[in-house]
Amino acid sequence: MVVTLASLFQMYARLWPFRKPPMTARYCLVRAVRTLLCGVVVLVCCSVVGMTAHAGSLQVPVEVGAGPSAFIFTGQVFEDQPVHFGLALSAAAVLDRKFLKKHKKRVPARYRALISRMDEVRISYWWLPDTLIISPPVWGGTQMYGISWRPLSLGVPLVKKGVRITASVGPRLTWLFIHSTSIPSPTHFLRPGLDARLNMEIPVSQRFRFSVGGASQVYIPQRIGAGFFEIGPMRENIWHIGQLYLKFQVRFPMKVSL
Numbered sequence: 519m520v521v522t523l524a525s526l527f528q529m530y531a532r533l534w535p536f537r538k539p540p541m542t543a544r545y546c547l548v549r550a551v552r553t554l555l556c557g558v559v560v561l562v563c564c565s566v567v568g569m570t571a572h573a574g575s576l577q578v579p580v581e582v583g584a585g586p587s588a589f590i591f592t593g594q595v596f597e598d599q600p601v602h603f604g605l606a607l608s609a610a611a612v613l614d615r616k617f618l619k620k621h622k623k624r625v626p627a628r629y630r631a632l633i634s635r636m637d638e639v640r641i642s643y644w645w646l647p648d649t650l651i652i653s654p655p656v657w658g659g660t661q662m663y664g665i666s667w668r669p670l671s672l673g674v675p676l677v678k679k680g681v682r683i684t685a686s687v688g689p690r691l692t693w694l695f696i697h698s699t700s701i702p703s704p705t706h707f708l709r710p711g712l713d714a715r716l717n718m719e720i721p722v723s724q725r726f727r728f729s730v731g732g733a734s735q736v737y738i739p740q741r742i743g744a745g746f747f748e749i750g751p752m753r754e755n756i757w758h759i760g761q762l763y764l765k766f767q768v769r770f771p772m773k774v775s776l
Contacts, residue, residue: 577772577773578612578771578772578773579612579613579769580609580610580611580770580772581611581612581640581769582609582767582768583606583607583609583729583766583767583768584605584606584607584766585606585728585765586764587603587649587761587762587763588601588602588603588604588762588763589601589602589603589653590759590761591759592752592756592757592758593742593753593756594742595660595696597701598659598700599655599656599657599658599659599660602653602662603652604651604652605652606761606764607646607648607649607650608767610642611640611641612639612640612769613640613641614637615637615638618639637675644669644670645667646667647666647667649665649692649761650665651664651666659699660696660698660699660703661697661698662694664693664695665692666690666691667690668688668689668690668713669691670689671687672686672687673686680721681720681721682718682721683719684716684717685714685716685717686714686717687712687713687714689710689711689712689713690710690737691709691710692707692709692737693707693708694706694707695707701742701743702744702754703743704743705740705756706746707740707756708740709738709740710737710738711735711736711737712736713733713734714733714735715731715732715761716731717730725768726766726768726769727767728765728766728767729764730763730764731765733761733763734758734761735759736757737758739752739756739757741755742756
């Protein structure tokens with residue numbers, strides 16, 4: 519794993535060599551995004567290391583995914599630029615019904631009845647983000663950069679065979695830095711919210727699959743261009759974010775102790 523981390527940082531250094539350009543606002547934003555991306559890479563690597571920290575006799579399928587995502591905001595942000603962009607991420611151990619039934623004795627007795635009724639359990643770290651927003655201005659004057667977490671969720675499978683369709687809901691926490699030449703700026707958006715989504719997972723092979731989905735995120739309103747605690751008229755607030763994504767996923771076995 520040390521070799522992998524070293525390779526990642528070597529690749530980063532080649533793509534983005536360290537220089538000393540003028541300390542402009544644009545340079546600071548680009549540097550912040552690069553740092554954010556490196557931080558997420560480190561978090562993913564640390565989570566995988568954590569999953570394998572206690573080596574055992576069980577092989578668990580671990581799924582890692584990433585892909586493009588589009589975001590639609592409410593109010594003045596939408597009026598200036600309707601769509602912003604980012605990445606959808608995921609990393610989790612995936613335990614299906616067959617696995618849970620085979621290793622039922624490893625589960626504490628008080629949880630066995632609950633586990634026996636589940637079709638699939640996904641285990642991840644709550645601090646691992648599932649969304650990066652990296653959206654420079656395209657046809658408007660607004661740019662934004664940020665990160666978002668959904669620490670836990672409850673899902674219901676609507677279709678199980680072949681293509682898997684799941685509806686889920688869970689809490690969400692989002693931080694965004696928004697800078698604009700056409701709406702009040704800057705904004706440090708920091709809010710808890712509720713995330714409801716529909717996800718369709720399409721298997722390509724036993725190892726590879728991809729997902730398409732959409733989410734509706736409702737937040738405590740925050741006024742654009744104002745502080746964390748200020749709420750204005752609905753048109754001037756961010757209170758809802760719509761998300762569409764396409765995510766490519768790969769599964770691989772990993773030894774863990776359950």
